[in-house]
Amino acid sequence: MNLKFAIALSGRGSNMLALHDVIAAMPDKASCVCVIADKDCLGLQKAKELGLDAHHVSYKELGKDAAEAQIIACLQEHQIDFLLLAGFMRILSPTFVDAFPQKIINIHPSLLPKYKGVGTHRRALDAGDTHHGATVHFVTAELDDGPILSQAAIPIQPDDTEDTLAARLLPAEHWLYQTVVNALITGDLAEENGTYQWKTAPHCELSDVIVTDCPIDR
Numbered sequence: 001m002n003l004k005f006a007i008a009l010s011g012r013g014s015n016m017l018a019l020h021d022v023i024a025a026m027p028d029k030a031s032c033v034c035v036i037a038d039k040d041c042l043g044l045q046k047a048k049e050l051g052l053d054a055h056h057v058s059y060k061e062l063g064k065d066a067a068e069a070q071i072i073a074c075l076q077e078h079q080i081d082f083l084l085l086a087g088f089m090r091i092l093s094p095t096f097v098d099a100f101p102q103k104i105i106n107i108h109p110s111l112l113p114k115y116k117g118v119g120t121h122r123r124a125l126d127a128g129d130t131h132h133g134a135t136v137h138f139v140t141a142e143l144d145d146g147p148i149l150s151q152a153a154i155p156i157q158p159d160d161t162e163d164t165l166a167a168r169l170l171p172a173e174h175w176l177y178q179t180v181v182n183a184l185i186t187g188d189l190a191e192e193n194g195t196y197q198w199k200t201a202p203h204c205e206l207s208d209v210i211v212t213d214c215p216i217d218r
């Protein structure tokens with residue numbers, strides 16, 4: 001079976017590149033059938049440079065309803081198995097989410113359920129948290145709220161700023177998202193009785209990163 005992935009993004013595209021690496025490494029098992037950007041961003045350019053079928057769907061020109069309709073049509077045409085949100089900064093409507101149940105996956109830069117929405121690094125620092133992290137989860141109609149597939153946590157250093165924390169988290173994000181997608185491709189993370197289960201728990205080789213397949217309590 002060849003799993004078909006689509007990727008949606010809005011920014012520099014570093015998670016898209018990490019996802020592309022893992023998908024392209026198993027061409028007989030998976031492919032990235034399209035990349036969608038809601039604006040003309042660096043990530044869109046990078047996807048084109050990789051030779052991916054990359055589209056700009058302008059929310060600004062089309063408005064949300066028409067833009068979503070175009071994306072849904074594209075995903076249905078490609079018969080995607082999963083849509084991977086990689087820094088896609090639009091909230092999907094319930095109509096969109098309902099069209100792809102258990103098929104839309106997101107990475108969010110916080111240890112959900114903490115810090116849904118934006119400004120997650122600042123909020124973790126302001127709260128005096130000892131750890132910060134990222135979550136890969138299924139998307140539901142509620143913002144940053146669907147079932148969690150895996151999380152990675154890193155310690156917050158006393159001298160951390162928003163920028164240093166974001167920069168130290170990014171490699172863990174890439175690793176985490178790659179691990180989840182790799183597991184979907186290999187079958188290590190598979191649906192059983194309606195929910196996705198890990199066959200073997202994910203573990204991380206990066207120093208100072210804690211990874212788990214259930215929510216981290218911090």
Ligand code: GAR
Pocket residue numbers: 009010011012013014015016043086087088089107108109117134173
């Ligand atoms: C990443 O940090 C990702 O977790 C975040 O946007 C960044 C995209 O960076 N996503 C969200 O905040 C979604 N709510 P990238 O374009 O380099 O992958």
